[in-house]
Amino acid sequence: MSDKKIRITINGLVTHCSAGQTILDAAKQVGVKIPTLCHDDRLEPYGGCRLCVVQVKGVNRPLTACTTPVANNMIVITENEAIHRIRKNMISLLLSNHPNDCMRCEKTGECTLQDLAYKYEVDGTRFAGEKWDLPIREDNPFITFEPNKCILCGRCVRICNEVVMAGTIDITGRGFNSVPDTAFGRPRTLDNCEFCGQCVSTCPTGALTDRKGRGKGRCYEMKKVKTTCAYCGTGCNLYLNVRDEKVVKVTSDYDAIVNKGNLCIKGRYGYDFIHSQDRIKTPLIKKDGKFHEATWDEALNLVANKFKQLIADHGAESVGAFSSARCSNEENYLLQKWVRCAIGSNNVDNCARV
Amino acid sequence: MADKKKTKKGQGAKSSPVTGKKAGQGVKAQTAKAGKSVPEKAVKSKKTSVDKAPEKALTIRVCVGTGGLAAGSQGVIDAFYRELSARGISAAIEKKCVTKTGCRGFCARDVIVDVILDGEPSTYQYMKADRVPRVVQEHIMGGEPVEEWLAGEDYHNFHFGQTKILLRHCGQIDPEDINAYINVGGYKAAKKALTWKPSEIIEEVKASGLRGRGGGGFLTGLKWEFCKMSKGSPKYIICNADEGGPGAFMDRAIIEGNPHSVIEGLIIGALAISAETGYVFTRAEYTVAVERLKKAIEQARANNFLGKNIFGSNVDFDIEIKHGAGAFVCGESTALMRSIEGKRGMPRPTPPNSVNKGLWNKPTVLNNVETLSNIAAIISRGSEWYASYGNENSRGTKVFALSGKVKNIGLIEVPLGISLKEIIYDIGGGIEKNRKLKAVQTGGPLGGCIPATHIDMPVDFESLTRIGSMMGSGSMVVMDDTTCMVDVARFFMAFTVNETCGKCIPCRVGTKRVHEILTRITEGQGREGDIDLLLEIGTDIKLASLCGLGRSAPNPLISTINFFRDEYEAHIKEGRCPAGVCKALRQYLVDVASCKMCGKCARVCPTGAVVWQTRQKAFIDKSKCVKCGACYDACPFKSII
Numbered sequence A: 001m002s003d004k005k006i007r008i009t010i011n012g013l014v015t016h017c018s019a020g021q022t023i024l025d026a027a028k029q030v031g032v033k034i035p036t037l038c039h040d041d042r043l044e045p046y047g048g049c050r051l052c053v054v055q056v057k058g059v060n061r062p063l064t065a066c067t068t069p070v071a072n073n074m075i076v077i078t079e080n081e082a083i084h085r086i087r088k089n090m091i092s093l094l095l096s097n098h099p100n101d102c103m104r105c106e107k108t109g110e111c112t113l114q115d116l117a118y119k120y121e122v123d124g125t126r127f128a129g130e131k132w133d134l135p136i137r138e139d140n141p142f143i144t145f146e147p148n149k150c151i152l153c154g155r156c157v158r159i160c161n162e163v164v165m166a167g168t169i170d171i172t173g174r175g176f177n178s179v180p181d182t183a184f185g186r187p188r189t190l191d192n193c194e195f196c197g198q199c200v201s202t203c204p205t206g207a208l209t210d211r212k213g214r215g216k217g218r219c220y221e222m223k224k225v226k227t228t229c230a231y232c233g234t235g236c237n238l239y240l241n242v243r244d245e246k247v248v249k250v251t252s253d254y255d256a257i258v259n260k261g262n263l264c265i266k267g268r269y270g271y272d273f274i275h276s277q278d279r280i281k282t283p284l285i286k287k288d289g290k291f292h293e294a295t296w297d298e299a300l301n302l303v304a305n306k307f308k309q310l311i312a313d314h315g316a317e318s319v320g321a322f323s324s325a326r327c328s329n330e331e332n333y334l335l336q337k338w339v340r341c342a343i344g345s346n347n348v349d350n351c352a353r354v
Numbered sequence B: 001m002a003d004k005k006k007t008k009k010g011q012g013a014k015s016s017p018v019t020g021k022k023a024g025q026g027v028k029a030q031t032a033k034a035g036k037s038v039p040e041k042a043v044k045s046k047k048t049s050v051d052k053a054p055e056k057a058l059t060i061r062v063c064v065g066t067g068g069l070a071a072g073s074q075g076v077i078d079a080f081y082r083e084l085s086a087r088g089i090s091a092a093i094e095k096k097c098v099t100k101t102g103c104r105g106f107c108a109r110d111v112i113v114d115v116i117l118d119g120e121p122s123t124y125q126y127m128k129a130d131r132v133p134r135v136v137q138e139h140i141m142g143g144e145p146v147e148e149w150l151a152g153e154d155y156h157n158f159h160f161g162q163t164k165i166l167l168r169h170c171g172q173i174d175p176e177d178i179n180a181y182i183n184v185g186g187y188k189a190a191k192k193a194l195t196w197k198p199s200e201i202i203e204e205v206k207a208s209g210l211r212g213r214g215g216g217g218f219l220t221g222l223k224w225e226f227c228k229m230s231k232g233s234p235k236y237i238i239c240n241a242d243e244g245g246p247g248a249f250m251d252r253a254i255i256e257g258n259p260h261s262v263i264e265g266l267i268i269g270a271l272a273i274s275a276e277t278g279y280v281f282t283r284a285e286y287t288v289a290v291e292r293l294k295k296a297i298e299q300a301r302a303n304n305f306l307g308k309n310i311f312g313s314n315v316d317f318d319i320e321i322k323h324g325a326g327a328f329v330c331g332e333s334t335a336l337m338r339s340i341e342g343k344r345g346m347p348r349p350t351p352p353n354s355v356n357k358g359l360w361n362k363p364t365v366l367n368n369v370e371t372l373s374n375i376a377a378i379i380s381r382g383s384e385w386y387a388s389y390g391n392e393n394s395r396g397t398k399v400f401a402l403s404g405k406v407k408n409i410g411l412i413e414v415p416l417g418i419s420l421k422e423i424i425y426d427i428g429g430g431i432e433k434n435r436k437l438k439a440v441q442t443g444g445p446l447g448g449c450i451p452a453t454h455i456d457m458p459v460d461f462e463s464l465t466r467i468g469s470m471m472g473s474g475s476m477v478v479m480d481d482t483t484c485m486v487d488v489a490r491f492f493m494a495f496t497v498n499e500t501c502g503k504c505i506p507c508r509v510g511t512k513r514v515h516e517i518l519t520r521i522t523e524g525q526g527r528e529g530d531i532d533l534l535l536e537i538g539t540d541i542k543l544a545s546l547c548g549l550g551r552s553a554p555n556p557l558i559s560t561i562n563f564f565r566d567e568y569e570a571h572i573k574e575g576r577c578p579a580g581v582c583k584a585l586r587q588y589l590v591d592v593a594s595c596k597m598c599g600k601c602a603r604v605c606p607t608g609a610v611v612w613q614t615r616q617k618a619f620i621d622k623s624k625c626v627k628c629g630a631c632y633d634a635c636p637f638k639s640i641i
């Protein structure tokens, strides 16, 4: 795959691709931006929104860049008068069945539809007609679904089926009334849904939002702190969204090598402990049957002395370590190294038993 | 003497609990399936008690296609058995004296019955069970056909103008008996193909010039070749019998009338691409067709034409029937395959094409029913013979469903390249009530409207596409001057709005908005600029849609704007519907010049708004008129505008 033998020209720029790459991939390679709504690198090409249409020389109709594989000596123009008109009309059509309520919308500022409407200078007035009037769904603790803002890009459905493999949602109904939903429109519960929030994270509009973060601030008011999830050894990267010194939401880091923006329920929604009143913030030492706050030096000294005592009385083999699956590989490595070298014992184990 | 006998035997038959029960079952079977004609047994059981035998050879053929069944053909069959056995004719007649046949196309005249007496055929139209006694009495017993019920000249013209390759056996042979098909040369082609190399089969089909009859018109031999060349196994062959467009029923007629021709086509196709499994994807609503196909497959298996080592060779091939769930879009190839896989029937973008990655991601050939049913004839009689029909780029014959305002409605088979005019006037018998032809819509609900001025054009793939329509499913709707073209566009757009799968924006939202604008225009709310807006969005739906549905959906819209723009303008600018169809645009005024003072309008008006006295012109009191349209429909002179 590494041999890039296919030569392709995009807006006059030449680049080389390997078989299987799409026009969209090639455009990214040369830094040409093509608008997309239904595309997500993690998902199978879908071709639903038709926004990424481009003109390929010698083909009498525009082709979708996200689904069309490159071919040798292909010459592509990513925007001309007809393409521009088509894109404008596609966005107009979407806005004709949309609340167009950006002022109150949770997604404002990071909404792909909003950005495209701005870029292509369209509003929702060109086509008047029937609009969806479906109730907002808040039937579970984590995910808010506002169907009226859904543009049916199918990304939520595909990520749930292709990446999470949970099969919680699919597109239901037909034609104008199609809508992504669970079977029989039942609430998401732990019986049918992982609550990984993957669907929320890929949604390009305000249709799916994190319920816990709603109303806690605009995206541009957030300080985004990149960090590693504390829950397991996978070590997913994520962004803590911090406002007024409080973590109010977790969002994905799509460029992370480890997880490509994917998170599970713990990483995405399990952040309440951070500001919990019950959280233990210092080491505790038990005296007379009661825990007392202590410094790290006190605690470490106590443990070190007890280990020494044990080794002196019963030998090094009497000491072992049991590590956690929530630690990273590096941490697990360090622990066993320490047991073997510092303690002199081979008694090392880990809770990960699958 | 005869009378006495009739009464006696008749009573006997009626009082027999067996006959009574069977007749009841027969009636029920009409709606469900073409149930076994049980009375055959009743006839047999009478054998011993009947002594008189007619010396004449007699065959009675009754159409049991869906059209025939709906018109009551099972009742007609039962009546024939009853009447014949009552008259003691049953003893000598062969068991199959009353045969069931598939559709022969002229469904508007159903039930159609052939009575062949001593080789002398007579065709009855509009047969009903209660007409049977007289036919048996006068024709079969007396030798004098019942003149007034015989099909007339137009029936024969309807058939005379046609060239039947596909339908040649439909309406002639019993579709539920594999031997009937074998007797007319059936399965010889499959046996022949087994002795050929796959490439030889493909070459022969390529040379015939056969193009897909499902609408796309892709060269069938070439499709097979691509699939054969494709790496990956196993390979599949699928017959597309989803036929979802309203007005199209040629595939149904072929399966109902000659199911083995489709099976034979599948076998030959499977040999060409080396597939061991075939599917027939059919509408679940086609109950009769599905039943016949099931029976045919079972009989083919029993004869070792399907299954392991077919025809004693070392080749395995079998067929499975899959039912569609009633979505038009599942006729589209990629949606169809997803549906077979048990997924939501939504098209996916191509490439990869199905010949490389089709069903279960394996190389797959999808062919239409009619396409496949051509194959055996091509292999048997040779590509050269087949290619001698049709014109340069469109070879062979095609079945069309002729409907609308034409005199002879039904299924017709004609060589491609024939002109629209020949179809409408020679075969179709011209326009109903001798009105003026306005347009013909071809290709199903996604096809365009061809104006009467282009009636000399040849009917072939390229010509139809060039004029903004398409071959599509092969339906032809004839429209006369009482048709409003804006309303026609609105009607067909309503179909798309119901059938779009919802995957892509132009088709899902675009057709909805177009339909809303057209509805507005037909309701008198048209605005300046609507026509341009419709053209622009129609063009973009065509250009930007993912699958053939969205790409064709604007055809009715764009073609009517192109050819009948003045009608759109009359609606929008003058608030007038030239054809008088759009109710909201009627003014409910009496045209004094043409009013003949008959007063029919006054008699039907429910609110007494029409003021009329003998020998006076009518007048409509606007304050009382509720625009119900009753006077409009009642006026014989079209004087209400």
Ligand SMILES: Cc1cc2nc3c(=O)[nH]c(=O)nc-3n(C[C@H](O)[C@H](O)[C@H](O)COP(=O)(O)O)c2cc1C
Pocket (backbone or CB within 6 Å): B211, B212, B213, B214, B215, B216, B217, B218, B220, B240, B241, B242, B243, B244, B245, B328, B329, B330, B331, B332, B333, B334, B366, B367, B368, B369, B371, B372, B547, B548, B549
């Ligand atoms: C919306 C849509 C509906 C279709 N419906 C049918 C159908 O009912 N029957 C059919 O044979 N082909 C139908 N087709 C065409 C098929 O996609 C396919 O081209 C055809 O079955 C291939 O067979 P052929 O090459 O023998 O024509 C449809 C296509 C589209 C886009």
Ligand code: SF4
Pocket (backbone or CB within 6 Å): A098, A099, A100, A101, A102, A103, A105, A106, A107, A108, A109, A111, A112, A113, A114, A149, A205, A206, A207
């Ligand atoms: S989803 Fe996007 S476009 Fe729609 S209201 Fe919210 S911010 Fe605006």
Ligand code: SF4
Pocket (backbone or CB within 6 Å): A156, A159, A160, A164, A166, A167, A168, A169, A188, A192, A193, A194, A195, A196, A197, A198, A199, A200
């Ligand atoms: S939260 Fe995860 S499992 Fe649940 S619907 Fe969304 S993607 Fe599927």
Ligand code: SF4
Pocket (backbone or CB within 6 Å): A149, A150, A151, A152, A153, A154, A155, A156, A157, A180, A199, A202, A203, A204, A205, A207, A208
């Ligand atoms: S909810 Fe969001 S991701 Fe899902 S289809 Fe609608 S817009 Fe796309």
Ligand code: SF4
Pocket (backbone or CB within 6 Å): A229, A230, A231, A232, A233, A234, A235, A236, A259, A262, A263, A264, A265, A266, A267, A268
């Ligand atoms: S707990 Fe979930 S989000 Fe956190 S690192 Fe593990 S898999 Fe990733």
Ligand code: SF4
Pocket (backbone or CB within 6 Å): B329, B346, B347, B499, B500, B501, B502, B503, B504, B505, B507, B508, B545, B546, B547, B548, B549, B550, B551
């Ligand atoms: S064109 Fe229409 S039917 Fe085809 S994929 Fe798009 S929405 Fe579905």
Ligand code: FES
Pocket (backbone or CB within 6 Å): A035, A036, A037, A038, A039, A046, A047, A048, A049, A050, A051, A052, A053, A064, A065, A066, A067
């Ligand atoms: S991004 Fe290509 S069709 Fe949506």
